[in-house]
Amino acid sequence: MSRYKQDSNCYQIVRSRAGLPTIKANADGREIWLHSPYDPVREAERWASGVTLDDRHVPVVVGLGLGYHVAELARRFPHRKMLVLEPVRKLYDMAISEPQVTGLLSNNDINLFVGDDASALDSFLTQNVNLYGKEELEFIEYPPLARFFREEFDQIERRMVDGLNTLSLSLNTTLALSKAWTDNFFANLPYIIDNPGVKELFGAFSGRPGVIVSAGPSLSNNIHLLKDVKGKGLIIVVGTAVKPVLQSGVIPDLVVTIDGSLPNYRHFEDLVTRDFPLAFYPSAYPIIISEHSGPLLTMNDVFFGHWLQKITGQDKGWISTGPSVANVSFDIAVQLGLNPIVFIGQDLAFTGGHTHASGTVYAKDAPDGALLEVTGINGGTVRTDRTLNAMRDWLNKRISLLPDNIEVINATEGGAKIEGTKVMTFREAIDRYFNEDFPAGEIIRKTCNNAPPLSEKKKARLIKTLIKARAKMSKISASASKGMLYAEKLKRCYEKKAINQSRVDTLLQKLDRVDEKIKKCREASRLLNLLYQPAQFRLEVSFEPADDESEKDKGRRLADKSQILYLGIKEAAEHAAEIIGAVVSKLDGRKDGLSGASTLSESIPALPGTEHSDRLPGQVDYNAL
Template sequence: MKNINKNIYIKNIELLKQYYPEYIKVLEDNKYNDEKVKVIETRDGNISLIVEKGKKITIHSKYKPIEEAKRWTKNIQIEENDCIFVFGMGLLYHVDFLLEKIRQNNKLIIIEPSIEVLKKTISVVDLENIILNNNISIVLYNDEHFKDRVSKILMETGLQRINYKYLKLQTYVNAFVEEYRDYLNVLNNAKIDILTQKNTIINSSEEWTKNDYKNLKHLKNSINISCFFNKFKNIPAILVSAGPSLDKNIEYIRNFKDKCLIIAVDTSLKALITKDINPHMVISVDGTYKNYDKIKGLDFSNIPLVYTNRVYYKILEEHKGKKIIYDFDSNIVSNLFSRIGEDIGILEEQGSVSTCALDFLIKIGANPIVFVGQDLAYTDDKKYAQNTMYDYVDYERYGDFGFESFVDGYYGGKVKTDYALRRFLEYFETRIYKEKEKIEFINATEGGANIKGCKNITLKNLKNEFENKINIGMTINNIFKIKSIINNENKDRFVKELEKMYLSIKNIENKLNQVLKQIEQLHLIYDKNDYYYKIKEIKEIIAIVDQFEEFLQNKKDEIILMNYELFKWEQEVIAITKNSNILNIDERQKGLIIAKNNKIIYEKLKDIVIDHKKKLETCLSEI
């Protein structure tokens, strides 16, 4: 039997400090007492765990835990690119057998709901092979960032991986009922988010790409959003969103113009300007024509525009005023500028422009932060205020939001919401919880959902709270005295990066032409019924195609402006491959179908490559 081994414990702790430093604090927290987890000897001389959760639950077999783990994994089939979630770490018997089936492209996520169990495990099991394995991640349920970690892993893998497998130790489900239920809820939400993001990228890839190219020229007239970070410390701020309750108190906003920073999301801009209220800044993220259509014709060039490069290009063309560029984590502009040693400010984006605005206000140091029009629910059966971007939409006709749940209301009781709004509400509450020690949050929406962590105060009652006059405009103007993000010092380096991208795209085009010739030859071989005599040539052609696919994957970092459309193309490849019925047909027909499908796939890719080459040529001429 293994006993608690001080050397193993020290070794594991050192590895955790290096690879999971965020877990050390909770492991050292005395409130997590592992006395309720006992190590016992099994009949075959191995060990198991007993967890006391009202009753005693044995995690692994008391008789033959290794045999039990072998049976548990026997019928589990792991396919290439599978991402496997396992609920329950225990003493890792089952994980050891799973690892025999894991391939290089697989990802294994171990969800451990009990810090007490982990404490005991690191005392008796050497975790080196687990911790050092790049294909394995350990996620603690008790960690305050649990939901974020699981969601992030699913989002990172979900846009590429074809399939997920969700496995569990039944003894863990019995011992940790609440934790398992919460874990399933997190998984379900994250899976819906992935599907939504996939569909969004597929449907918007061409429009986003066009915007990315057309908007790069505006960088020479834009400043980096990071120039604003920490510049408004302890200055009150109002975030104006487009929820239906904005109709109730929009008139009061004008009273705060010289008392706090007012930032509006683009969906609320029309409503504000209609009332002769000019916010200090407006923030925009949506890259669709629909976003532009509802602010088309509005004169807001006197209002600084906070934007991401993906925003619909005509918004930037028609806005003649001051511009502030931001990016998402590891997105196109930040990626490009990192290559020339420049950092673009990053804002969190969780599916709504209001989440970007909230992150911006936190990063500039605003305090308190006041929400207006942030209903996050269907107040009076409306989703948006009058004169906002979407006030005209007939939701019953389009039916794409789903009135599927109710949440606590601003005035008590329950209010109707949908999946997307509920997810935004969860983001707001999670972010507020993280920042509550440093920032006061006030919900002045006067309707919709109750946002946990906020004081509910009306704008009318807030007026007397902010008595000091602040020259917000002067602060903003002083920040704009700095250099644009593209300036005389870095322009040449930036252009060189775009030129490198252009050469990479041309290189792909040349290799793609060679691949298409080989595919034509493959089709000819099968069409003439020569495949029996040209097996070697067929293998060589397949090898050339495979080499190109590997080459293309390795080029992705060099051609990031193509990545949205490449993602859409990859999804089309998966669909074509999946829908090709090559079972129960002869070898010749099978070869002809494969050659035909590959011709369709790579001709489509060639169209994308040629289009990007032209766009980049235009872009280079405009910068």
């Protein structure tokens, strides 16, 4: 933003000829009116008369100013949800004292975001945008403001689009892998409770240099230099890159894995793993964890972490989760205190027409489909896709939040530009920063070896909690089955020629009682949130009312919706009961399943061979059932 635009003295609220307040801006000696100097209300009316919106459109008004245009839009489209972005905080701080602005803020249909912080914008979008796709956002600019704040408006709109893309990818991943992540968490539970968390290492490497090795195509060009870092800084390797790093003769100080799908196992298959510590996300593919013969560390899980911590008292460490294992590795590096943090293999683009470095499982030619062009590390443009760009956008935001004294070096020598990084070759970074002997690997091994497992008393408490949760799942399933039955009977009522309102009221009361019984199992139902997401998605995107919907049609539609609701709850509860029973058998050392229950499989739950994502569970804020 231009310096004069940040200065509150740049703006002056004065009276228009109509007697209403308006804003005059001074730009390098020029006077510019941000609302009409004659009649700002009439100006807003003329502008709003040209705005057309479909029923599905949610207007995103960029620029608040004194709010005349927003008020007129709200008047023309009453009870229409509206997002308003005001990127210039100095302007907002002046305008908030004006009555017409404070009046707008009391309108529950208007959701206002002030400033240009990307992380805060992401939170705003999560809270105010229907991520299930029922809404279509329509950017609308008010010309007098847009002309003056062109740079600021372009930036906030780009950040909003990037944020929506990231949230969309997160949601799609959650829908595709919700069952696998739940299965994985409970299969990994014995390893989660008996191994230390990354929190034990927070601050342990303060001021020490470290390198994060990712699997981008450019890694092939400088991986041979990694041996010069060994013993002089911390080497963190993403799971995707572990094979080529080991083949180069370097033992990583820490390997990070998060992906919960079967293809992730190929990175570790047939490796000798006793020589390197592995930090795993709780929903990572279970066989990777169970077969690892070296030290293990874990971290808190975004879906189950608070639940588990409440029972065991263990805080494994909260890591800022991003779209990929490289993002998670970066936040681990920050939490450990590394400074500087050096990237290699962090292309985030299809450098040389390739997807990954040679020697990795996923190495192949770049796709021919629709790609994005972004600024390259050395200028010009490079090709990438939405997924890689979401990873880059996450890094841009995370780096912008770091203290000024923390240096982030991009020594990838190829790929996309990452904002806030210093660019140099890997050789230059090594010569400048990695000059002192430092046994980073030994510190991690010692921490892992000295960490005690969960006490037997707390383990017994966990087992008792799980057994109770499994019993609650049976009650939830039984209640949901009744709900399905009542919903079917309700639908039949609306299919008859004459609606028996007394019968309808009785069935609705029974459904209310079903809901109350499920709510009484709230603590257990929190474990269903992730499993329930596909059904929740179906409910959100289906069962839209028709324009000419009759009372009977509405009744049938809501009855069908109720059946999907209860079926989703029933299936989630039954699956949760199965996997909880299996983990209790493991934790308790039983061979015959749970007392009073059918024998449960002791094997790790079968997982779908889903498409590779290398991504974490989404960060969508779901409502408890």
